[in-house]
Amino acid sequence: MFVVLYACLINAPLTCREERINVSMDVAAPTACMMSSQFTVAQWSEEHPQWQVGRWKCVPANRLSRDT
Structure with a gap:
């Protein structure tokens, strides 16, 4: 499971990027991921x-784009 976050530079709000953070979590537990992802994002x-x-x-x- 990955936490995919979207962030923009504070001094240049039009400069944004996507970050993918690999977290050890069962694929069948998206609710648990959302709850624990708050700590990861913080x-x-x-x-x-x-x-x-x-x-x-x-x-x-398995649902992440293979492009990047």
């Missing part, structure tokens, strides 16, 4: 203070 935000997280979601690994 930790990422703390480590990247120049970025502001706009939204995030949990995505099973």
